[in-house]
Structures are given as C-alpha cells and as structure tokens.
Amino acid sequence: MIYVAIPVMNEPQAVAFVKNLCRQIVLPKGVFVCVNQPSAFWKDSSKRHIAETNIKVLAELQELCSSLPFTLEILDYCSVGMDERHVGVGWARKLALDAINDIASPKDVMVWMDADTVYPDNYLEEVAKVFSENSNVAGLTNPYYHSLDGFDNAQQITALRYEIYMRAYLINLYRSNNPYCFTAIGSGVASTVKAYRKIGGITPVKSGEDFYFIQKLCKTGFVSAYSDVLCYPSIRASDRVFFGTGPSIIKGLLGDWKSYPIYPFELFREVEDIYKSFDRMWDRTDDGVAVLDVSTIEKFKSNSKTKEQFIKFCTEKFDALRTLQYLKSRHIQDDITDEENLGELLEWCGYNGDISDLKNVRQTLFEKEMLLRRTYICSLTNFREEI
Numbered sequence: 001m002i003y004v005a006i007p008v009m010n011e012p013q014a015v016a017f018v019k020n021l022c023r024q025i026v027l028p029k030g031v032f033v034c035v036n037q038p039s040a041f042w043k044d045s046s047k048r049h050i051a052e053t054n055i056k057v058l059a060e061l062q063e064l065c066s067s068l069p070f071t072l073e074i075l076d077y078c079s080v081g082m083d084e085r086h087v088g089v090g091w092a093r094k095l096a097l098d099a100i101n102d103i104a105s106p107k108d109v110m111v112w113m114d115a116d117t118v119y120p121d122n123y124l125e126e127v128a129k130v131f132s133e134n135s136n137v138a139g140l141t142n143p144y145y146h147s148l149d150g151f152d153n154a155q156q157i158t159a160l161r162y163e164i165y166m167r168a169y170l171i172n173l174y175r176s177n178n179p180y181c182f183t184a185i186g187s188g189v190a191s192t193v194k195a196y197r198k199i200g201g202i203t204p205v206k207s208g209e210d211f212y213f214i215q216k217l218c219k220t221g222f223v224s225a226y227s228d229v230l231c232y233p234s235i236r237a238s239d240r241v242f243f244g245t246g247p248s249i250i251k252g253l254l255g256d257w258k259s260y261p262i263y264p265f266e267l268f269r270e271v272e273d274i275y276k277s278f279d280r281m282w283d284r285t286d287d288g289v290a291v292l293d294v295s296t297i298e299k300f301k302s303n304s305k306t307k308e309q310f311i312k313f314c315t316e317k318f319d320a321l322r323t324l325q326y327l328k329s330r331h332i333q334d335d336i337t338d339e340e341n342l343g344e345l346l347e348w349c350g351y352n353g354d355i356s357d358l359k360n361v362r363q364t365l366f367e368k369e370m371l372l373r374r375t376y377i378c379s380l381t382n383f384r385e386e387i
Helices: 014-023 048-067 089-103 123-132 153-175 193-198 209-220 245-253 265-281 294-302 307-317 320-331 338-349 358-375
Strands: 002-008 030-038 071-082 109-112 137-141 189-192 222-224
Touching (some): 002 014, 030 048, 030 089, 048 071, 089 109, 137 193, 137 209, 153 358, 189 209, 193 209, 265 320, 294 307, 338 358
Parallel strands (some): 002 109
Antiparallel strands (some): 137 189
16 A cells, blocks of 8 residues: 655645645555644744645645545644754654554555655556565655746756756766665655664654665665656755755855766766775775774674675665765865766767757756666665565
8 A cells, every 4th residue: 555745834735736646546545744834933923924824724634634535644733833853844754654654554655745746647656566566675766857847047947957966976876886876856755664664764854854764775675766657846946954956946046056066977986996895894904994994894894794794884884975975075176177077977978969958968867867777776785685
C-alpha cells in the first residue's frame, strides 16, 4: 500500500492538490497533511497572514475528508503553531511520516509530495512499481524536471542555472563511480516503511532533511534513482530553508552563484581516488589520512573482521556530505571558471551547441543524467546491506 506525506505552509493550492490525488491511477491508502507554521507567526504582524491562510486551508481540508476515495489525515500544527525548537519543513515532513509509520506495515511505501509540485496521474503507479519489482529497494530519489511555466524570464534563467548545477554535480558523481549518486529533491523521495524504521526515521533539520534521509538510506540499503515518470517541482523563490531551490532562486536573481558552482571534474577524480585508497589503508594506515584521521582508521580496523567490512566503514564515514565538503574546500584553490567546467562536461556529453542556451544545455544534461540513472541503478552496492 502507498501512503503520502505532505507538509503545507501558506499554500492555498494544497486543497486542490489533495483533490487531484483522486486522479492517480493507483490511489494512496492514506494521505497525511501537516499544516504548520511557527507559533510566533501569530504574534508577528508581518507573518500573521501565513497563519491565517493555514487556518483556512485546514478548514477546507477537513471538509474534504468524507468525500475522498482514500483516508485523509490532517495534522494541525497551525492553530497554535510549532515551538521554536521544532519548526521548518523537516519537522513537518517528520510529523507526517511518523504518523504514517505508526499505522503502516513494513512493506508499505511512504511517498513524499509537495503541494507546489506537479505530478502526472501515473506517478504513484510508477513509484509503486519501483518497489514491487525489486524487493531490495529501500528508497527512491525520483527523476525531476523543474517547471518554468508562469515565471518571468529572469526567474526562468535562474532556475535553469540552478538545475544545471544540480545535474552537473550528479553526472560527475556517476562519471567518477561515487557510491552516493543521488539528487535529493524532497518532492521526489519515497521509501519503504521498513527502511524508514531501520534508519530511525527522518532527521528533522531545518534544511536538507531529504539529503540526510537519502544519505542514511544509502548506508543501509539500495536506493533507486530511476522510475519511468518525472515530478515537476516549483521554482518559486523562498527563504524558508537555508539551501535548496527556493534560496538558490533568491541568490541567483542577485547574481550570487558562489554556493552553486560547477565543480571541475578533476576534483571528482580526487574523491574517487580517496575511495580507492580505503582498500590500501587496510594494510597501510598512512594512506588516506587526509580525510580520515589515524585514530578513526585504527578504530575501524579493530572493529572489522574483513577488509570488505573495513572499506564499508570508511565509505560510510566519507559520505555524500563529506564529498561535498571536500569539493568545496578544494574548489577554493581553483581558478577555472564555471563556464569552462560546464564546457568540459558538455563536451563529454556530446553537446556542440551554444553554452549560453540554457534550455538546450539543461535538456542535454537531463538526457545524459537519465541514461546514467538507468544504466547505473544497480552499481556500487557492495558496501550496502540488504534491507
């Protein structure tokens, strides 16, 4: 069975979104909507309108309950609001997912959705297939394609630049055989209930809860990166989180891309060499000390019965986050421009067009990424345990 979790804040379209779920070819068993905002919004004159919108959405959702072909559970975290220690989309997702976890069976699938994302009518059907056709799949990072409809030219260009950054990053992970090849788009995540329980659920950080969730899944099971259907996230500017699509649009409109560079492929090769060094470190502790200190290496050795187990420990330590941190630290020393790095990647992809034609650049990277997602879906799983 499929359960859907939706965090909602200041989104009047959430009511229509829930209604539209009735058009899914495969209907969910239950839909859990967490309507939320910080309690402080009620006392903040500049934010009170958000709390008032939430109350209206809450009432309209409650009116829907008896007319839907699936169970609609509404979590009210707006009437009073959430305290300062438990705010943000990470907590809202966690509350909805934990509510599903309380009533679902281990083999059931939890699908993350957002009310500002467009999903085709066969979305849940195709997501369900990913899990039903391979019992070893613990999670899914579904392919995506940002919708540009309804936005002005400046915002479209900014969104394309951000998406190109994300696709360039993932493609280069694939090119360098990285064990953490995934893109974390919260509106395109899914997992089994069993996998959710095994990793202790979602970590409710204020930003990047999807990233940390998928990273944990990668360490304990197989995460698929492909289905035959796309989701279409919104590109609206937003400062509700510290990083991701919303903040990138705000920064991009100001011409600030320091947080979203196109990294040179040589740095991804360096990361690949780090992973390869773990094999040598079993015999020589001084290999790879730059990313793992000696005490950590010795600890892993003492806790490992085999070289394979040692390599697994090292690979889990030097994870997706540490890869990104390494790239950021090394990129500071690099004078090559984003355009040059993108040009190298596009040449590898066989693109001969104008690099400033962002729509064609995005399409080229999208097609190459989809090919890689399909081709490498079952690769680099030697250090993962079956769930």
